[in-house]
Amino acid sequence: MNETAEHTIIDEMGIRRALTRIAHEILEKNKGVENCTLIGIRTRGIYLASRVAERILEIEGVPIPVGEIDITSYRDDRVKVKSVENVQEGGKIQIQDRKIILFDDVLYTGRTVRAAMDALIDLGRPQMIQLAVLVDRGHRELPxxxxxxxxNVPTSKSESIEVLLTEIDDKDGVMILQQRGKQE
Incomplete structure (x- = not known):
């Protein structure tokens, strides 16, 4: 059977709180946001990065550049990404010597993040790359x-995580999906 059971693990308020906490942690770890750029992995990572940038603006009163990177062709066809697009103003974002905070919705095997880091490094030499994720579900295949x-949401390999964001799905939430009849 292809039926799935789903269970909400983070609601709209939980996502808001998590992103506010991440904004505070970014400010603390980087002693502000000077020389920082937030880059979201398309698609949901972009919206998470934008929301955190809004929180940082509310907290510090300082705008922070937000970019997006699409690694689909990078992963599948080995075609190189040519630039990081600025989601706020259009145009290109410079990453050379910048502190890059890379955003993704779910961290699982690590392969998406590795592809994004490869793409960023091909575009220039960031001062550093940090990683922010809404959900870490474990099962890493890369360090x-x-x-x-x-x-952190420990899962079995028969489970999957679905992130819903208002910008795409008309509501916020994170659900864990269990394939019926496929329990570990």
């Missing part, structure tokens, strides 16, 4: 660890 985590 990648996030600097900022909204929520």
């Amino acid at each position: 990648i660890r996030p600097d900022y985590v909204g929520k």
